[in-house]
Amino acid sequence: MNIEHFNNLAFEHRRALLLDCCHCTRWAERLLEQGAAESVAELQQRAADAWQDLRESDYLEAFAAHPRIGDLRRLKEKFAGAEQGQVAAADETTLGELQRLNDAYFDKFGFIFIICANGKSAREMLAAIRTRIGNSRTEELRIAAAEQVEITRLRLDKLFAE
Incomplete structure (x- = not known):
C-alpha cells in the first residue's frame, strides 16, 4: 500500500490499520486528526511525535x-x-x-x-x-x-x- 491509497481509505479502515501498528486509541486518533500525510516519512514522524505527548494510561x-x-x-x-x-x-x-x-x-x-x-x-x-x-x-x-x-x-x- 502507498500513502495515497492509505489516505483514501475510509476513516474506520485507516483507524483499524493504525491500531494494528500500535494499539493505542488516543495515538491513532491524534494521527487521524492531523489529516492526510504527504509521505510515509511524514506519517512516521507524526506517529513518533504523537506518541511522545501521550499519558501513561495510553502507553x-x-x-x-x-x-x-x-x-x-x-x-x-x-x-x-x-x-x-x-x-x-x-x-x-x-x-x-x-x-x-x-x-x-x-x-x-x-x-x-x-x-x-x-x-x-x-x-x-x-x-x-x-x-x-x-x-x-x-x-x-x-x-x-x-x-x-x-x-x-x-x-x-x-x-x-x-
Whole structure:
C-alpha cells in the first residue's frame, strides 16, 4: 500500500490499520486528526511525535496488546511472530527463564516487558529483561515507551511495504 491509497481509505479502515501498528486509541486518533500525510516519512514522524505527548494510561493500552516474550501459546495466536525475533527457536530452558522473568517483571511494573525483538535472539532478550528488571518503574516505562516507538515504526514500514 502507498500513502495515497492509505489516505483514501475510509476513516474506520485507516483507524483499524493504525491500531494494528500500535494499539493505542488516543495515538491513532491524534494521527487521524492531523489529516492526510504527504509521505510515509511524514506519517512516521507524526506517529513518533504523537506518541511522545501521550499519558501513561495510553502507553499501557498499547503495551497490553502485545504478546509476552516467551509466551508461546499466545505468540502462535498473534500475527506478530516475526517481531518476536528468534524466540520460537529458543531452547526450553531459555523460554522457561523468559517466562519466569516476564512474570516477575509484570508483578514489579504492572505491564509486560516491551522490547523491539526484531532480529534479537531469545538469549539477547533474556539478557535485556535481566538488566531492565532492576530499573525503577519510571525508568522502565520510559524505556518501554521508546521500544514501542521502534515497534510501531517497523509495523508502519511493513504496512506500506505491502
